[in-house]
Amino acid sequence: MKKNEKMVWLAIGVSFTILYILKYGFQGFLQQLVNGLQLGSLYALIALGYTMVYGIIKLINFAHGDLFMFGAYISAFVGAYLAGRGLIGLAFIPAMLLSMIVTAVLGMSIEKVAYKPLRNKPRLSVLITALGVSLFLENFFALPAEKVFFPFNKIVFGPNMLSFPKLIDDRIFNFAGISISMVKSIDFFVAILLMIILELIVKKTRIGKAMRAVSFNREAAYLMGIDVNFIIMVTFGIGTSLASAAGTLYALTFCCLDNPFMGIWPGMKAFIAAVLGGIGNIPGAMLGGFLMGIIETYASSINPQLGDVSAFSLLIIVLIFKPAGLMGKFEIEKV
Amino acid sequence: MQLLDLRKLTMKFGGLVAINELDLSLENGDLLGLIGPNGAGKTTVFNVITGVYSPTSGFILLENTDISGTKPYKITSKGIARTFQNIRLFKKLTVLDNIKLSFHTHIQYGIISSVMRGRKFKDEEKDIENKSLELLEIFELKDYYKHEASALPYGLQRRLEIARAMATSPKILLLDEPAAGMNPVETQKLQSLIHFIKEKYNLSILLIEHHIKFVMDLCNRIIVLDFGVKIAEGTPFEVKNNPQVIEAYLGTKDARS
Amino acid sequence: MNYFITLIKRNWLFFIIMTAVLIFMNILQTPQKSTGEPILSEFISHIITIALINVLMAVSLNLVNGFTGQLSLGHGGFMCIGAYSASMITKIILPASGNAGWLVFILALIIGGITSGLIGYLIGLPTLRLKGDYLAIVTLGFSEVIRSIMVISDDIANVLNSIGLVSISNVIKEIGGPRGITGIDERSILPVVLIIVAIGIIMMRNLIYSSFGRAFQSISEDEIASETMGINTTKYKTMAFSISAFWAGVGGGLLAHKLLFISPNNFTFLKSIEYLIYVYAGGIGSISGSILSAMGLTCVLEFTRTLNLDEWRFVFYALLLIVLMLKKPAGLMGNKEFRFMIPREYR
Numbered sequence: 001m002k003k004n005e006k007m008v009w010l011a012i013g014v015s016f017t018i019l020y021i022l023k024y025g026f027q028g029f030l031q032q033l034v035n036g037l038q039l040g041s042l043y044a045l046i047a048l049g050y051t052m053v054y055g056i057i058k059l060i061n062f063a064h065g066d067l068f069m070f071g072a073y074i075s076a077f078v079g080a081y082l083a084g085r086g087l088i089g090l091a092f093i094p095a096m097l098l099s100m101i102v103t104a105v106l107g108m109s110i111e112k113v114a115y116k117p118l119r120n121k122p123r124l125s126v127l128i129t130a131l132g133v134s135l136f137l138e139n140f141f142a143l144p145a146e147k148v149f150f151p152f153n154k155i156v157f158g159p160n161m162l163s164f165p166k167l168i169d170d171r172i173f174n175f176a177g178i179s180i181s182m183v184k185s186i187d188f189f190v191a192i193l194l195m196i197i198l199e200l201i202v203k204k205t206r207i208g209k210a211m212r213a214v215s216f217n218r219e220a221a222y223l224m225g226i227d228v229n230f231i232i233m234v235t236f237g238i239g240t241s242l243a244s245a246a247g248t249l250y251a252l253t254f255c256c257l258d259n260p261f262m263g264i265w266p267g268m269k270a271f272i273a274a275v276l277g278g279i280g281n282i283p284g285a286m287l288g289g290f291l292m293g294i295i296e297t298y299a300s301s302i303n304p305q306l307g308d309v310s311a312f313s314l315l316i317i318v319l320i321f322k323p324a325g326l327m328g329k330f331e332i333e334k335v
Numbered sequence: 336m337q338l339l340d341l342r343k344l345t346m347k348f349g350g351l352v353a354i355n356e357l358d359l360s361l362e363n364g365d366l367l368g369l370i371g372p373n374g375a376g377k378t379t380v381f382n383v384i385t386g387v388y389s390p391t392s393g394f395i396l397l398e399n400t401d402i403s404g405t406k407p408y409k410i411t412s413k414g415i416a417r418t419f420q421n422i423r424l425f426k427k428l429t430v431l432d433n434i435k436l437s438f439h440t441h442i443q444y445g446i447i448s449s450v451m452r453g454r455k456f457k458d459e460e461k462d463i464e465n466k467s468l469e470l471l472e473i474f475e476l477k478d479y480y481k482h483e484a485s486a487l488p489y490g491l492q493r494r495l496e497i498a499r500a501m502a503t504s505p506k507i508l509l510l511d512e513p514a515a516g517m518n519p520v521e522t523q524k525l526q527s528l529i530h531f532i533k534e535k536y537n538l539s540i541l542l543i544e545h546h547i548k549f550v551m552d553l554c555n556r557i558i559v560l561d562f563g564v565k566i567a568e569g570t571p572f573e574v575k576n577n578p579q580v581i582e583a584y585l586g587t588k589d590a591r592s
Numbered sequence: 593m594n595y596f597i598t599l600i601k602r603n604w605l606f607f608i609i610m611t612a613v614l615i616f617m618n619i620l621q622t623p624q625k626s627t628g629e630p631i632l633s634e635f636i637s638h639i640i641t642i643a644l645i646n647v648l649m650a651v652s653l654n655l656v657n658g659f660t661g662q663l664s665l666g667h668g669g670f671m672c673i674g675a676y677s678a679s680m681i682t683k684i685i686l687p688a689s690g691n692a693g694w695l696v697f698i699l700a701l702i703i704g705g706i707t708s709g710l711i712g713y714l715i716g717l718p719t720l721r722l723k724g725d726y727l728a729i730v731t732l733g734f735s736e737v738i739r740s741i742m743v744i745s746d747d748i749a750n751v752l753n754s755i756g757l758v759s760i761s762n763v764i765k766e767i768g769g770p771r772g773i774t775g776i777d778e779r780s781i782l783p784v785v786l787i788i789v790a791i792g793i794i795m796m797r798n799l800i801y802s803s804f805g806r807a808f809q810s811i812s813e814d815e816i817a818s819e820t821m822g823i824n825t826t827k828y829k830t831m832a833f834s835i836s837a838f839w840a841g842v843g844g845g846l847l848a849h850k851l852l853f854i855s856p857n858n859f860t861f862l863k864s865i866e867y868l869i870y871v872y873a874g875g876i877g878s879i880s881g882s883i884l885s886a887m888g889l890t891c892v893l894e895f896t897r898t899l900n901l902d903e904w905r906f907v908f909y910a911l912l913l914i915v916l917m918l919k920k921p922a923g924l925m926g927n928k929e930f931r932f933m934i935p936r937e938y939r
Contacts, residue, residue, distance in 0.1 A: 060725055107646065125921035129914055131865055136910035143903045186662040248708055275729050309740040312733035319730050321720050385820055411822035424815035425810050427927060428927045436806045440822035449802035456802065503822050
């Protein structure tokens with residue numbers, strides 16, 4: 001981006017901020033910033049999964065939002081079990097970990113069954129398969145248990161709302177006129193912690209190195225003796241477990257799970273966040289997620305309907321001016 | 336008369352200088368060879384001339400008008416056509432459709448006429464078809480006209496690419512390694528084919544090729560590039576005996592010893 | 593007038609077949625003397641109508657996604673524009689038009705199509721330079737923005753009212769925000785839809801088998817080579833995009849006059865996904881494939897509604913899709929066409 005172009009965007013941003021502060025006051029501004037950071041951290045977690053999968057096999061995994069949903073449900077079941085035994089408070093941590101593992105297994109099996117056979121086929125057929133998987137997960141888990149024959153009736157979630165066990169006693173702190181809820185700050189910090197762990201895995205471990213190698217050039221990585229299939233599977237596992245963690249945190253905050261279709265919109269927005277930051281780029285996904293959460297929060301505080309519009313408008317504007325996203329590199333096509 | 340004239344042409348990719356202040360002129364009826372070691376910037380010269388990249392600095396004059404930075408499709412309609420080093424045919428289209436496509440710039444009928452199948456449309460389509468078949472005849476590809484382009488053997492794909500470029504009725508033809516991967520018989524055939532079309536259509540040709548004998552036999556003038564810089568220019572005989580050229584290809588004595 | 597005579601002369605076979613089909617359908621739809629029920633029950637003709645509209649949508653989406661190779665996920669958005677503009681026109685003008693009702697309806701469809709095509713052009717111009725997945729997400733974004741604008745139309749109307757533009761505000765009020773438009777006249781009866789869809793398919797097919805169609809296909813094969821062969825790729829991408837949007841708009845108009853009630857919820861991104869599925873299941877770059885899969889999948893989906901399997905329907909549908917893509921990654925037809933779909937001179 002050219003320098004004066006940057007200045008123009010900065011000026012637009014600052015003037016919007018000033019207008020917002022004039023209308024809602026400085027406290028309102030800060031309050032929404034806090035809310036936006038919390039929402040953004042969830043988007044960032046989901047977006048990371050999208051971006052990792054895209055980075056490694058160039059696939060928009062449409063089923064990712066549904067794995068988010070799956071994770072939320074699993075932790076709700078585990079949480080209810082624990083709460084039934086009087087374990088609350090930190091009990092959300094085992095619930096989250098367990099759901100991360102279960103969801104990762106599901107994610108990896110989906111990769112194995114539905115995506116791997118199509119790896120060398122036209123890219124768009126995998127995309128459609130991903131759509132199919134997404135539709136399947138949503139509709140299968142929404143089956144009401146009494147309509148399903150034996151082995152499956154234990155698995156399905158049903159189409160009705162499920163309330164999430166109250167694992168944490170929510171308290172609200174008042175800090176200089178801004179109210180900060182405990183659950184929301186837990187969301188934020190857990191998300192940040194997971195991102196740091198991910199960064200360490202990608203940057204410091206052998207597997208992380210192999211992941212970067214495969215995403216850079218799969219053939220060369222294969223020739224260097226990297227087990228490409230295994231690395232792709234691990235990437236799916238990590239990506240989906242992050243989505244599942246986001247699902248747990250989401251459920252913890254909002255206390256109820258609408259229905260198995262609940263993953264569509266968070267998934268969609270997280271995907272946009274990933275594109276916004278430059279898809280395939282890990283820091284980009286985090287930046288995109290936070291940006292998306294913050295802007296959506298501000299917009300919907302003005303008018304609830306503006307939330308979705310703002311998300312998409314932001315994306316369109318950014319892509320028109322920076323076609324590879326905020327942190328993506330625009331590659332010159334080799335002829 | 337100078338048909339194409341590059342003046343102090345420079346192309347940089349980030350910090351990499353692919354072409355450095357290159358002067359090159361192509362005269363009417365020339366068959367100019369462009370040779371040099373791998374990575375010398377030969378294909379980049381083609382990409383800049385055809386507008387795929389716009390040059391960092393310098394001018395490209397086509398009949399004394401600057402065309403640098405013009406879109407590729409406009410440059411094609413001004414009469415420059417090219418082939419690609421790594422064959423870029425429309426693989427799923429038939430051989431015939433590959434050729435027909437190149438006549439698009441000359442098409443007169445509008446979108447309404449094509450939807451309604453008017454008389455004008457039918458006449459022109461018939462005309463294009465005849466012209467395409469004629470071209471395929473010249474390139475000895477007529478028997479394959481219904482095949483998908485990707486089904487052709489390698490040598491024929493190279494020939495189809497030249498035929499496709501010819502269909503845009505160019506004044507200047509840029510050939511990027513036309514003989515790559517061909518056997519000696521095919522190469523010999525290609526050589527006479529290039530001569531033939533050059534005379535028949537009054538072409539000026541700029542040719543990149545690694546096959547030195549092919550270039551020496553075919554071209555009347557040769558330019559040698561190394562690391563984006565022109566190191567020699569002249570007749571095949573002059574170039575062959577130029578010490579700098581030998582150095583660029585084989586390395587210096589010191590380096591070898 | 594002369595033009596129409598030549599048109600009929602040249603396409604006489606088409607007109608004869610169409611007339612025959614219409615007469616045949618009329619017979620099917622009139623109640624039989626013995627039972628009082630038509631052979632083609634209301635339910636079946638409803639399904640066929642919807643399937644035909646889906647065919648139009650799938651073929652028009654194939655023009656962009658298949659033939660031109662640009663991944664668009666916003667087809668539902670264009671359908672939305674067409675549906676809203678066509679039904680706004682019929683709602684306002686139709687009651688006063690008396691016998692000219694059908695003419696108004698056709699005009700409304702065309703205007704809906706043109707509006708949608710124009711917006712498609714405006715959207716395509718800046719976005720079509722984006723590649724692949726980026727284009728996909730931007731088109732998806734646009735269709736969601738369009739839908740959201742419909743949702744907040746009431747607020748827009750209020751703002752306009754407050755600054756004194758009462759008449760415009762009243763028109764915008766008609767959009768009805770999240771409630772949508774109700775009480776649309778039923779005009780999309782089976783024969784009408786059949787004719788319009790047939791015309792649409794034939795027009796798009798003719799376009800594909802012309803120099804413009806070859807230009808579209810060359811873009812999907814290799815954009816750089818295409819540009820080097822003298823094709824203004826930006827122009828033809830935008831052209832394919834707007835034509836596709838036009839027919840999506842017409843399809844939207846037809847759907848609105850069949851469902852008689854539209855709301856922004858009819859045009860979520862799931863709608864776009866649905867059409868995408870038809871295109872890819874049928875085979876990208878095959879009109880016959882799009883027709884087959886749109887017909888087939890719609891019928892599967894609608895007929896299973898009658899079985900007592902309501903919740904299972906989409907599960908089967910999704911499984912069908914996954915298995916289809918795993919077994920036939922290029923879709924049912926690949927990029928092949930039925931022989932009769934190809935114009936005679938290109939066979």
